[in-house]
Amino acid sequence: MIDIVRLDENNKSYYVENLKNRAEAVQRDVIISVENILDDVRQNGDIALIKYTNKFDSENINSQNVKVTVDEIKKAYEVVDKKFIDAIKLAKENIWFYHEKQKQKAWMTTKEDGIILGQQVRALESVGIYVPGGTAAYPSSVLMNTIPAKVAGVRKVVMVTPPSEDGSINPNILVAADIAKVDEIYKAGGAQAVAALAYGTESIPKVDKIVGPGNIYVAMAKRSVYGFVDIDMIAGPSEILVIADKTGDAKYIAADLMSQAEHDILASSILVTTSQELAKKVKEELEKQVQCLERKDIILSSLKNYGGIIVVDNIKEAIEMANIIAPEHLEVMVDEPFLLLGEIKNAGSIFLGKYSPEPLGDYIAGPNHVLPTSGSAKFFSPLSVDDYIKKSSFIYYSQQGLAKVKDEVVTIAETEGLTAHANSIKVRFQ
Amino acid sequence: MIDIVRLDENNKSYYVENLKNRAEAVQRDVIISVENILDDVRQNGDIALIKYTNKFDSENINSQNVKVTVDEIKKAYEVVDKKFIDAIKLAKENIWFYHEKQKQKAWMTTKEDGIILGQQVRALESVGIYVPGGTAAYPSSVLMNTIPAKVAGVRKVVMVTPPSEDGSINPNILVAADIAKVDEIYKAGGAQAVAALAYGTESIPKVDKIVGPGNIYVAMAKRSVYGFVDIDMIAGPSEILVIADKTGDAKYIAADLMSQAEHDILASSILVTTSQELAKKVKEELEKQVQCLERKDIILSSLKNYGGIIVVDNIKEAIEMANIIAPEHLEVMVDEPFLLLGEIKNAGSIFLGKYSPEPLGDYIAGPNHVLPTSGSAKFFSPLSVDDYIKKSSFIYYSQQGLAKVKDEVVTIAETEGLTAHANSIKVRFQ
16 A cells, blocks of 8 residues: 655655646646636626526525525524534634734834835735535635634635535534634635636625635636735645654554545655654554545555655655655654754644644644645745735835935936936936 | 816726726737747756747857856946946845845744644745846846845845847846846746746756746746746736825926836826815926926826826825725825825835835835735735745644643544544544
8 A cells, every 4th residue: 555665866856746746737628618707707797607606506596595694504503513613613712822923013114314114014805715515615624714814804704615506505614604703605616706706796795815725627717816816825635744753653643644645535645754663563554544444445545646654864864855845734753853843944834743643733723724735835835814914015205315315216217217217306306 | 198087986986997907808829828838848948948038039049058157247247337336236235124124033832731833934945036128127126026035035046037139138137136146047038937937947947936027928927837836926017196185296296107107008197186286286297297208108198098187075085095096106295194104005115205206116215116016905015025935834732732622623523524634633542
């Protein structure tokens, strides 16, 4: 199911490439079909939105019932497990606590001659959250996408999610949305829902930014409306990398690798260890534990194609491997995990020590579980309050302040051939 | 050339729509042609890169001379104006000063049971800066795109810019790049240069993020590689909004409106004032000053199509107008400009008072001149140090800490049908 290999110069880049290659090549016909849906909804609003919803999701949706009612939410509370509600409430509290620390402050600074420079920080006015339907409907994702927006101060959070064939929405999703304080929920999915959020229709309000995962149509639609509205990063298949020395616990490591592998057959789970013995034990544990797991087939498939147990000579090599792969999740199961924090450059979220398994971070710990995948931790960050704010700079110059730099402004303006720029300085000193 | 109108319910949305509509509709054939160039460079590296460079820019470029040499930079210093070099050095100093204040710090926090949560901040490893060629080659943009990267700590800043027909690069650009400490410069432009930065070729290194303005091919190529690498926001046509009360100086305001209008025929320059008298004087000043300006034709065209002088009843209405338009540049020329700062929600950069003209911000004041356009100040921020860093969260839980929340993690995991997630918690307490 999974091989143990010793890292060498020949296989070093294999893992990086293998992970990158999981991303689907986007077909031209998908691009064209998404562009057509976007154009249609932009021009025809609700008529187009409802047409595609009826075609792809449910024939029971019309512009009268596309918005989820208070009554539907009330009914959802009646059918979901009480323990689940309490767990979601605890998750909300912890996620709120962590994201509060991310809030940024406006600042200003003064210079000679009374010059004042600064930067304002403002929440976006409205945000749209895409929540996939079917088996990929995760209540925890509703919390993770909504709470940082609310912490930032976003006044209107609008959720869209494709309805089931009968026109209903998963009650767990509705309850999570309500606890996270989503303001409006609409039964729409696919490129048509993205279009509605980007351009607005009679039913669905236009928002400033669209976030949340989705299939290739949703991802392409988001990419296409980028600039007209803002979007979050584009999520790819999930991955975990575990770094362990001989103190690592094989049972825990195997369980954590499989918790990632169960997501889908493209998920990647890799252990990099300095201990050949631990490598062997983890392999045994994987073979043993997988037998009792519901999603055994998915786990075996993703371990086979994108899993790996890599033995390295020392921890430095393991860290280097992590920095090259830039995993979404990085577990550090070594004797003194904090001592390695300074060396880790590229990772979405870092889990330190034996009792910080990745699923803890998915649900309850507080940091966001929306993380950069497929090596994009080299340039993307976890979803955060930063994603729901925007900044403005401000400049105040006094007459003396401007007088001192006027020649330099004029020189650069004239070099660039922008003589009206130069004129705007000159008129002030005539 | 420009009309004075009184704001009412009928024309309120006209200006917003008119500005938004400046964005070119992207033709399907541009999309396809860009995708083909991207694929070609990705697969064939330098061969494709040089082929397109020879075709679109200069026949004199090959893989041996595509990289700008130290000697070429030395020669550039010999031909550029000494005053220009000094002005660029002052600009660099001020831009550096402002962006230093944007640096963010890592943080950590502890909770009961020894739980530690935190967030790391790291500079991107490498960044690519696109600099347009021809008449749109602005040395100031080289500074504005490069300096925040250097302040953030980016180790490798790679610049690409299309060569002239003879294979040379504008010496002002080379000098600005050298002063801004760009690490490598390549003679390449268009979608092929974006592809080279995204995928790497034999000559041009792959980077983590691509920034900088460009034509529609460059913009489409950036949009297409987004996710594989990071990109900055997509820049549209430029705009200024001036808010003035009766204390505004008509001569200054007219000059500032035209400094924006000269950029291109799609640029927009709008005055919103509470004073009918000022409105008239500004119109007169525009007519007078424009006669002496080199780019008179562009200015007249953009003022005619996208300019406006709008009279409103009170300052509150003027601010509301600004917040709806969300201008790239907002000048506030009122009696006590700072008192309005709290009301301004949407603007890229805010210029306060009589002696803070927009061109000061373009070159010397320090804040970035790469700003959100076409109303995107509602969700985008000025280019900043934030654009060149990324964050990682970290989580440490003790055994007691995990024990307290284990049931909630298991509950959510099982509700989501992710039983291997639940297993990873359970194995730790067996």
